[in-house]
Amino acid sequence: MLTVEGLTKRFDSVVAVDDVDLELREGEIHGLIGPNGAGKTTTVNLITGELSPTSGTIEFDGSDLVGLSPSSIARRGIGRSFQVVQYFPDMTVRKHLHLAVRESTRTVRSVLDRGADYSDEIQEVAETARLEDELDTIAKNLPHGQKRFLDIAMVLAMDSKVILFDEPAAGLNESETNEVREILEDLRGDYTILIVEHDIDLVRAISDRITVLHNGAVLTTDTPDNVVENTQVREVYLGE
Amino acid sequence: MYEIPLITADNFITYALNGLSRGMIIFLVASGLSLIFGLIGLINFAHGSMLALGGYGTYIVIQATGNFWLGLIVSVVLVTLLGFALERKLLYWIYDEPLLGFLGTFGIGLVIEEAIAVYFGSRSYTVSSPLPESVQVLGVSYPSYRLFVILVGALVALGIGALLTKTRLGLEIHATANRQSTAEILGVDTARIYTITFVLGTGLAALAGALTAPITSMYPTIGLDYITMAFLVIIVGGMGSFKGSLVVSLIVGQIIAFGWLVLAPTYVRILIFAAAMVFILYKPRGFFGKPEVHE
Helix, strand or coil: CEEEEEEEEEECCEEEEEEEEEEECCCCEEEEECCCCCCHHHHHHHHCCCCCCCEEEEEECCEECCCCCHHHHHHHCEEECCCCCCCCCCCEHHHHHHHHCCCCCCCHHHHHCCCCCCHHHHHHHHHHCCCCCCCCCEHHHCCHHHHHHHHHHHHHHCCCCEEEEECCCCCCCHHHHHHHHHHHHHHECCEEEEEECCCHHHHHHHCCEEEEEECCEEEEEECHHHHHHCHHHHHHCCCC | CCCCCCCCHHHHHHHHHHHHHHHHHHHHHHHHHHHHHHHHCCCCCCHHHHHHHHHHHHHHHHHHHCCHHHHHHHHHHHHHHHHHHHHHHCHHHHCCCHHHHHHHHHHHHHHHHHHHHHHHCCCCECCCCCCCCEEEECCEEEEHHHHHHHHHHHHHHHHHHHHHHHCHHHHHHHHHHHCHHHHHHCCCCHHHHHHHHHHHHHHHHHHHHHHHCCCCCECCCHHHHHHHHHHHHHHHHCCCCHHHHHHHHHHHHHHHHHHHHHCCHHHHHHHHHHHHHHHHHHCCCCCCCCCCCCC
């Protein structure tokens, strides 16, 4: 579904992402792990168009995404959440979701008619992201955990085919992390998901396959159990 | 000694309506400037020259056809297209460089102003009112054309207000103004939003120029006079605030209309700028301190 080949990103003399191959199969949850500075977020930024690769290809549904703008890539069906929660402080949760929901074709009516009734979609997404009681809350007034859920809800509202979650459990307590895990489990099969996460237990529990990055390069891609047993992974990531 | 004219109920209405029509023209200029600044963060010094082009363009078409309304439409459309070309081909590339944006638009404004001066000379031009008759308003006979200007200003205010608060486009403008990168990742084509906003702002300046042509004489630096007032309006109204632009424009219009009763126009301008400076000292963010297109 999404195939990355030979992806490389250099910042002057630093190679942040080094000849990375990554394949996301339709409907799978794919973990992307690695120590700090391994190139995980840079890889996500390259896929979503926020950074341009030095070389390599990113193929999605048969077309190359390299060179497209982030908004164009998002409209093609690749959504993402951020490591640091991104939201519009003065807008309600409902307006966030209204902004994220979009028609597949852009018509004059779709642009001018804000009254277009997306209430069913918004309600459904809010329930999935545990925000059904906060639809009319101003985003800045949400506690941190719910801001994280809002970030997830916006991606879901976009109805993307592929979702890239960049540390969705960052800064969350155990209970909230469990809720994120439940949300991701709910999404299994409906979306193709790449999850970047430091919480190895979370990634291991929900991923079908895991890719480990080290110094910008792929160390291995395998099932969670095999990755955890991998000697190299244990050395560079688990510190054993 | 100068005698302050007696203000009767009749001429009070006349002065108030004069203030309202002048305020609406200022609002058209200031709202466009405010939209562009509020969204893009560009201090557009070429904005005044778009007003001048709107006015002179209308004059040229009237000379050729004798039809004011055709002149208004043609000049607004052409100046708006010029705004589109400028945004796409030049300004879009320098949004991340505020100093270049400032100097670039300042340069564009100077070139247009000088081109007008070379072509038309420095003398003033006037345009006949397309609605020369008067109508009774609250028992006072008042020029129809000025009422038309008030009506257009009010419709534009309602229209832009509705666009910003009631449409998906307004939501996208709000999102882009707040966090461009987040809006982009949600699929909002922010480059397109920038273009639409700049073109809309330019169109409003051109409309102001065309509408003001039958009211005041036109001269090459007319844009500069209006843009300084417009800057004052958006600073006092609150940078990027559409509502603030409307309220302060109407207040300034009234101050000018009634101020001219007792002071020469130059002194009225000085008074307005001095009052604005004092106001800003106490309320630096203006009346409405931040963009509030979506509340």
